[in-house]
Amino acid sequence: MAPAYALVLSLAVTAPLFAPGYLLLRDAVSTPRSYLSDAALGLAEAAPRALPQDFAVALISTVIDGGVAVKLLLAVGLWLAGWGAARLAASVLPDAGRAGQCVAATLAIWNPYVAERLLQGHWSLIVGYGCLPWVATAMLRLREPEPRWADVGVLVFWIALAGLTPTGLMLAATVALACVFAPGAGWPRWRCATVTLGTALIAALPWLTAAIVARSLAPSQSEGVAAFAARAEPGLGTLGTLASLGGIWNSEAVPSSRTTIFAVVAAVVLLGIVLLGLPVATRRPAAVPLLCLAAVAVLVPAAMATGPGLAAVEATVRALPGLGVLRDAQKWVALAVPGYALAGTAAVVTLRQKLPGLPAAATAVVCCAALIATLPDLAWGVGGKVTPVVYPAGWAAAAAMVDDDPGPVAVLPVDSMRRFEWAGDAPVLDPLPRWVRADVLSTGDLTIGGVTVPGEGERARTVQQMLLSGADRDQLADAGVGWVVVESGAAADALALPVAYHDDDLTVYRVGGDFPEAPGRPLVLAAHLAWLALLLGGLMGLLARRTWVTRTLSPRKACTEPTLDDRER
Incomplete structure (x- = not known):
């Protein structure tokens, strides 16, 4: 049920994209075909911010249209976010049943963070965001008794897939390291952390290698720290905005419902559901690390938006240009979503305890409907703003x-x-660099x-x-x-x-001029192939575990999960 429900929500958001055309909105650029140019490998002068994303799209576009590939990846990423949140909820709070899983899926898909990142065109970040609950579930499984080696492959796959962008990789690695602190009799914490860091290092090779070879990290990135700071929404202040998963730096990449005082209503609903389930969630040891991470993911970006915080970040980026990725502080709020999803799941348990005559399904319907109703313009491409265009x-x-x-x-x-x-009305990145063989x-x-x-x-x-x-x-x-x-x-x-x-x-x-090919191309290409091998190796582990589960569990056990009402009976 949870995968189907998450798919419905994902399609409710992304359906307009499946019309003919290409995603071209602010930072999102898709073209019929991409190539392994120097820029696609991170060897241009610009910092390697879109690696190995550009490499992957260039490979995929040799098989299918690049625009179709990007739209599919975006929709799948959002689906994975909801489905993964439901799986995480089933693992940590099984007594919430399918009702709690649906609340988790709704909270992971239907929130301001998703809306704002869609409007900013961060489709590959949405893919990484969708991997976070799966990373958490995979790490928690390693901490359980008698983990299998295939479980390592599962963790590796989700971290590598999140590594489609540097930010996605850093988010996934952070979630995995937080879950290392969950109690358990499985793999020791040092081994889990070693696997996580080793996987993250290999997945980071494309952009680390490109940055070193091309020497493309400049101290000038520190000049944009204030411009990229988290932004307060009406009536909420910076802390309240971030706590309700909003606050992107670009005020034009915000759904209309978050630009008025109605944002307060939306924040009260989302945070009310989270706080309602928090007491139950905190009593589940496996949930505590993710709940602590959620608090940090809100408080730190809020602190970074203050005067001292901005000065500290600017000094850090000036000293270490490679940390320019930290400038957009609000994107790190994604780390709060796995914890929020668990708290939202626990809200169903809390309501059933307080209102024993109310079916679990009814509590889930109320919570899900409230989340959707307070962000109505996320539907249909964020109010029709995320739609494909046709190139002349x-x-x-x-x-x-x-x-x-x-x-x-x-x-x-x-x-x-x-x-x-x-x-359309929104500015867009120049599509030409991703359409031609030339740099x-x-x-x-x-x-x-x-x-x-x-x-x-x-x-x-x-x-x-x-x-x-x-x-x-x-x-x-x-x-x-x-x-x-x-x-x-x-x-x-x-x-x-x-x-x-x-x-x-x-x-x-x-004009007819030419320029020598950038040095270090074979080395950078090898780094990208290492990431691809990591992804495919992890996928084999994922399939191996899936096969083992299918053979080990009976059809009823494999397909049926108890609901809260079932357990009470």
Whole structure:
């Protein structure tokens, strides 16, 4: 029942995406085909923030359309979040039955964190988020008596899958390490921690290796700390906003219901369900580490949004540029969700104890309905804002032209984010870097609230200045530019370059320059293959355990779980 219910909720959110077209919204970029360019392997000047995500999509898009792959991964990630929360609830609070599992699934899928990350375009983070309850369940199983080696494969698989992005990997490893402290007679804590850290290290090789080889981590990342701080919502303050799983830095990536005082009602409902179940949940030793982690996941980002907190984070990132991933403090609130899901599950037990005449199913319906009703605009693509777009025909023609002679591409306008009439009102990342074989020069600059946070692309910045100052073809070719692409009607009157393609959306100029392939490509490719081998090896362990469970348990035991009412009878 729980997997089907979680699937329904997931489809209620993502259904619009299954119309023809591509996900193109703020940070989310999908294209028909991606390639293993230097940028996809993290060898461009920009920090390797999307690894091994770009590598994985490039591989998948050789088999199916890249846009279809991204939309499927997003929907599956959200489904895994709900299903995984239900499985975690069944493991830690079996007496809550299916009713409690449905509350856990609802809380994991239907919350402001999911809505805001969808609106920001963080589809791969949603995949990592969906792995968190599975990671927790796998680690708790290792702490139980007589764990099997296949259980290690299960843990490895979910950590590796969460490692589609650096943030997802760090979230999964943190959840696993927290669950190490659960009591149990299984593997000792040091062994569980060693497996977790070893798996995380291998899964991190793509972006660690790329950052070292390309030397792409710059102290300039510290300049964006204040811009990325958690944001307070109406009537809640920063702490209340984070506790209710909201507070993303971008005020435009927020569902409408969270922009008014109604956010207080939503927060009261969510936190009321969590607090209602907290006394029961705290009496379950396996739940305590996740509940403690939830508290830390709320309090620390709130502290990071204060003056002293911002100063501390800025100093840390300046000293250790690799920790620039810490800037977006609100995304770490995902660590609270497994604990919240368990507390929400326990709310069913609490209500049954206080209202013994009320069926468990009725309490679950009330809790689930309340969570959904107080965030109504998460449905249907967050109120119709997360929907696919159709690229104009000129984009495919321009990409094919560049792919025939994949020299480095310079792009105008100079901003990293674009606004296309055919892509809706929200700004989007330039799709071209993920569509062509060639490397597309990008500064990585980001403008937030009128303040520009500089990126790491110094070469791109130099070439852009050359373009804006009217450099001729020979000068651009000497700088290693093969093509110039002008998008979205940007002014390019000063470019005295031969036009290779032109329509109302794009103008492509042929320059003919080239640039040496980035060094260290075989090493970085090997790091990506190590992550892929880890993922596939973990998948084999997952399948092996599934086979063992199927053979060991009877059909009734394997398929039937007692409800709370059954246990009371």
